[in-house]
Amino acid sequence: MRWLVATLLTAVLSGCGGPFIGTSVEGRPIEALTFGAGRPLVLIVGSIHGNEPEGLPAVAALIERWTESPPPARSRVIPDLNPDATANRTRGNARGVDLNRNWPTANFRPSRTHGPAPLSEPESLALARELARHPPDLVIVCHSIRSGPFVNFDGPAGELAARFAAAAGLNDPRWRVVPDMGYGTPGSLGTYLGVERGVPILTVEFSRGHDPDAAARALIAGVGAVLDAHPATVRDPTR
Ligand SMILES: [Zn+2]
Numbered sequence: 001m002r003w004l005v006a007t008l009l010t011a012v013l014s015g016c017g018g019p020f021i022g023t024s025v026e027g028r029p030i031e032a033l034t035f036g037a038g039r040p041l042v043l044i045v046g047s048i049h050g051n052e053p054e055g056l057p058a059v060a061a062l063i064e065r066w067t068e069s070p071p072p073a074r075s076r077v078i079p080d081l082n083p084d085a086t087a088n089r090t091r092g093n094a095r096g097v098d099l100n101r102n103w104p105t106a107n108f109r110p111s112r113t114h115g116p117a118p119l120s121e122p123e124s125l126a127l128a129r130e131l132a133r134h135p136p137d138l139v140i141v142c143h144s145i146r147s148g149p150f151v152n153f154d155g156p157a158g159e160l161a162a163r164f165a166a167a168a169g170l171n172d173p174r175w176r177v178v179p180d181m182g183y184g185t186p187g188s189l190g191t192y193l194g195v196e197r198g199v200p201i202l203t204v205e206f207s208r209g210h211d212p213d214a215a216a217r218a219l220i221a222g223v224g225a226v227l228d229a230h231p232a233t234v235r236d237p238t239r
Helices: 002-015 055-068 083-088 122-133 158-169 189-197 212-229
Strands: 020-023 029-031 033-035 042-045 075-078 138-145 150-154 201-207
Touching: 020 122, 033 055, 042 055, 042 122, 042 212, 055 075, 055 138, 055 201, 055 212, 075 122, 138 189, 138 212, 150 158, 150 189, 158 201, 158 212, 189 201, 201 212
Parallel strands: 042 075, 042 138, 138 201
Antiparallel strands: 020 029, 033 075, 150 201
């Protein structure tokens, strides 16, 4: 019943052109906001693992900034892809599935935490539909890890990762690029988009317990530097 209500709610909201791209397992709406215009099209996800909430206040600050002064490129922001996990403080969604292992990649492995099949979860499916509807030139996803802060990347994003880390590092010299996480990530969004489709994707790893103001400054500086450096950026000389 809850599923039916959630599905109807999503249908009504998306029919209204509302900012919702889907609904979580427990019926929470998944929001997406649009800022700015022009290329590149950037997609930013504030949180995908509910036990890594450090990106949420950083993305909230970015939204506040862009509400006052739009970015120089069209930007879609999904503040929280995994709202049930945020509410429950879990890594996976309400069914225990890691949304960063649930993608249709060559190395997808079905399991209790990866899901029975690729895109088996309403949250990952909502993001897959978002990617199809608004194909991004660049994706930035926020996480946190004890060994952070750093930027990891997949696809042709090495230079963009370096730009992000350099800009974020102006206020905090710990920021660096880590090209390899050092462990396998089958079915990850980075493999799906970056490795298999050539879409540059940055995995921003805040440190666990990252000071929210510092995280916000780092994200705003890093995203700004990346937008300036992206090869698809079309500069308007009248701006
Ligand atoms: Zn994570």
